[in-house]
Amino acid sequence: MYSHGARPMADGRTRFALWAPSCRRVDLQLLDGSQHRLTPQDDGWFVLLLDCPAEASYRYLIDEQWTVPDPASRRQVDDVHGFSQVVDPQRYEWRHCDWHGRPWHEAVIYELHVGLFGGFQQVEEHLPHLVDLGVTALQLMPLAAFSGRRNWGYDGVLPFAPASCYGTPDELRRLVDSAHAFGLMVFVDVVYNHFGPDGNYLGLYARQFFHEERATPWGAAIDFGRPQVRDFFCENALMWLLDYRIDGLRLDAVHAIDDDGFLRELASRVRAAVPAQRHVHLVLENENNAAHLLRDGFDAQWNDDGHNTLHVLLTGEDESYYADYAQAPTRKLATCLEQGFVYQGQANRHGRPRGEPSADLPPHAFVLFLQNHDQVGNRAFGERLALLAEPDALKAATVLLLLCPMVPLLFMGEEWGCTRPFLFFTDYHDELANAVREGxxxxxxxxxxFSDAHSRETIADPNALASFLRSQPDLAPALEPQQRDWLAFYRGLLQVRRTRLQPGLQEARSLGAEVLGDAAVLARWRLGNGPTLSIALNLGAGAVHLPAPSAQAERLYTYRIEDADLRQEQLPARSVLVTLEPVQ
Known part of the structure; x- marks a missing residue:
């Protein structure tokens, strides 16, 4: 199944395989000092079968000049420049073999950074909190090995090797195993659009891995037209799903891949390799809003349109990419709730059309969020919404997030109103450190x-240890009354979602959305089990007219609404009304 990497065989030997089409000789060097030459084969492959135990440390010698790690290393002994290690995934004894996952419409996703929590073992200790909160899926930010001891995750260079500073492969398996015992799915964020700037040696021996003539923000584009390259990433996806029993993948920034054929192949190979009884989910981040992919193998896409519209309404920010949402943001929010994407082919601020029609897709084809690693970490100072938005408006938006039929995603610490920043952090040195800081x-x-150089100097240095330490969330949220209030608020909303809405979410369909006034909308959905869900949301500073709900409608949840408001047919400032109307 795996063509790349070191694979233990049933006869006790290990098969080493390296795709190195731009070199003439490859030798295997073991940590004990022995050296073994790989046999060249067709299409640039070099292969060796060797009596070699699991956990043996090795590296490759290229053309008798350069020593490099295995690009498909399953574990690094230390850093990404050193020895790789043979790993036998069959050695781990799974405790919960009867776990088959959960259907997608049950997903309530919690995104966290393993390094900021201290590693795999410390994340495992956090699982009871997630279950108590009402989360059903833990999403781990990228795990791929990177240069240095800390990285926000998107600079990995060895995508098959969990970062050694987080723990061992078996400690990751134990985390997944424990999560399954709690009824939690586990997703991994994977980066297939680029490699980080330090520790990627593919250019030395596999120049054909890249399109040298096609540039991306991270360097030469990856050539997904080559079968060996497609296999490399498809096998990585299969490794997470089969060797670690991960329940789903979030594919980072696939708009930078620019090869729908590869994406469809990946989805097809995943579906074919996973037993039919398992629930496995594939989620995209895609600025192109390519709705056709959500009809062809992928379960959902992160809805940046939804986030950006809500962010403009909550904060008033309208610069950079928020400028695309600054005009008629309330109308855009109604479009998002009714049709999924805001941009479905319209021109953005640069005059380029973006997106495809999405109104036929179910609400659960879209992952909605108020915060995530990008939207917080890509701010100059990493501020969270607790510091940017009016508290009542933020709570009203949170009701929409957690009770609308889209799949909700929470960002670590959001549930207790965390105010610590999430900064962009790395661990580079010398010229690279300077380039990353200035870039x-x-x-x-x-x-x-930040229009002048002097003002930009106030932005934290990503390589400073302080940037990492300041980003660690407070893991003792029950110490402060305000944090306890936030926790109770989130917990109560997720209980309503689980007990009252979840049975009908899989077949939920939009019945439309309308603008009630400035920053106020009314959206309706028909749930699969019959009733109509209505959410009337007002993020503005003034009351707006609200048509009287049906006499049969049950008030499922209210925030900052009194009976007198409903008698007067008004939706107060920064309030929300959620109702369920039974089938007539």
Whole structure:
């Protein structure tokens, strides 16, 4: 099944395989000092079968000049420049073999950064909190091995090897195993659009891995037209799902891949390899809003349109990419709730059309969020919404997030109103550190606040240890009354979602959405088990007219609404009314 990497065989030997089409010789070096030459084969492959135990440490010698790790290393002994290690995934004894996952419409996703929690074992200790909260899926930010001891996750260079500073492969398996015992799905965020700037040696021996003539923000584009390259990433996806029993993958920034054929192949191979009784989910991040992929193998897409519209309404920010949502944001929010995407082919601020029609897709084809690693970490100071938005408006938006039929995603600490920043952090040195620091600061040049070089110097240095330490969430939220209030608020909403809405979410369909006034909308959905769900949301500073709900409608949840408001047919400022109307 795996063509790349070191694979233990049934006869006790290990098969080493490296695709190195731009070199003439490959040798295997073991940590004990022995050296073994790989046999060249067709299409640039070099292969060796060797009596070699699991956990043996090895690296490759290229053309008798360069020593490199295995690009498909399952574990690094230390850092990404050193020895790889043979790993036998069959050695782990799974405790919960009867776990088959959960259907997608039950997903309530919690995104966290393993390094900020301290590693796999510390995340495992956090699982009871997630279950008590009402979360059903834990999404781990990228695990791929990276240069240094800390990284926000999107600079991995060895995608098959969990970062050694997080723990061992078996400690990750134990985390997944324990999550399944709690009824939690586990997703992994994977990055297939680029490699990080330090520790990727593919260019030395596999130049054909890249399109040298096609540039991306991260360097030469990956050539997905080559079967060996497609296999590399498809096998990575299968490794997470089969060797670690991960329940789903979130594919980062697939708009930078620019090869729908590869994406469809990946989805097809995943579906074919996973037993029919298992629930496995594939989720995209895609600025292109390519709705056709959500009809062809992928379960859902992160709905940046929904986030960006809500962010404009909550904060008033309208610079950079928020400018695309600053005009008629209330109408855009209604479009999002009714049809999924806001941009379905319209021109963005650069005059380029973006997106495809999405109104036929079910609400659960869209993952909605108020915060995530991008939308917090890509801010100059990493501020969370608890510091940016009016508290009542933020709570009203949270009701929409957790009770609408889209799949909700929470970002670590959001549930207790965490105010610690989430900064962009790395662990580079010398010239690379300088380049990353200055590059990061220059990303904000289009914001008026950072229009000159002096103001950009106030942005934290990603390589400073303080940037990492300041980003660690407070893991003792029950100490402060305000945090306890936030926790109770989230817990109560998720209980309503689980007990009253979940049975009908799989077949939920939009019945339309309308603008009630400035920053106020009314959206309706027909749930699969019959009733109509209505959410009337007002994020504005003034009351708006609200048509009287049907006499048969049950008030499922209210925030900042009194009986007198409903008698007067008004929706107060920063309030929300959620009703369920039974089938007539």
């Amino acid at each position: 990061r600061r220059n990303e904000f040049a289009e914001f008026s606040r």
